Amino acid sequence: PSGTYVNASSYCMPCDRSCAKDCSGPSPSQRLPYCRNITTPAVSGPTVTVYKCSNCSYVSLAGVCQLGSCPDGYYRSDDDSCQVCSGQCGVGGCVGGLTSNCTRCANAVQPTFVYNSTRKVGFCEATCDVGFYRETNGVCRACHQQCVQGCYGGAPDQCTAPAVVTVGVNPYGCANLSLNGSCVSRCTDSMYVENNTKQCMPCHPSCATYGCSGPAISDCK
Numbered sequence: 001p002s003g004t005y006v007n008a009s010s011y012c013m014p015c016d017r018s019c020a021k022d023c024s025g026p027s028p029s030q031r032l033p034y035c036r037n038i039t040t041p042a043v044s045g046p047t048v049t050v051y052k053c054s055n056c057s058y059v060s061l062a063g064v065c066q067l068g069s070c071p072d073g074y075y076r077s078d079d080d081s082c083q084v085c086s087g088q089c090g091v092g093g094c095v096g097g098l099t100s101n102c103t104r105c106a107n108a109v110q111p112t113f114v115y116n117s118t119r120k121v122g123f124c125e126a127t128c129d130v131g132f133y134r135e136t137n138g139v140c141r142a143c144h145q146q147c148v149q150g151c152y153g154g155a156p157d158q159c160t161a162p163a164v165v166t167v168g169v170n171p172y173g174c175a176n177l178s179l180n181g182s183c184v185s186r187c188t189d190s191m192y193v194e195n196n197t198k199q200c201m202p203c204h205p206s207c208a209t210y211g212c213s214g215p216a217i218s219d220c221k
Helices: none
Strands: 004-006 012-014 038-040 048-050 059-061 064-066 074-076 082-084 113-116 119-122 132-134 140-142 177-179 182-184 191-194 199-202
Parallel strands (some): 177 199
Antiparallel strands (some): 038 048, 059 064, 113 119, 191 199
């Protein structure tokens, strides 16, 4: 019957589970799309027969039927064979053979991705895009929203400082203001904005209750 083969004792034996339907022996070995028995003369002794599936239940890798999905570093092609990912893609990281089909990267960098169906795929590049930083695992993440010059981490105190600080530019690379080196959207009530550097500076101690517009006691509100 279908799904079996006749062994040397003329008994019907079940095919390997990886075979989709028919086979000529117990081995899962095959080459797509269909194969016949391959008889190869040995160097000495009797003739050796390599048994094969007629096709695979799942996928094949290098001519051998596999149970389940393709292994890491391979993707399932249209003919249900496992094909190797691009060299730029990391192990287990692609949905196709192009460099734009990576889900992981060999150099562990994931800068700009696009969504393809429900899978997250994209190009592998050497550096992260502007506005992103590289984590220790190599993944590129967005900088904090207050960082204007880039960053080296995701926190508001990890913005990249500008190469040249001019009047009206925050020295910590913040888009708005900074407080003790960390980017903020506004100063606390006991501080004022130093306009030349866009930093939050402490009011005079006498102004602590109502705030101030400058550092002097006369600047109390």
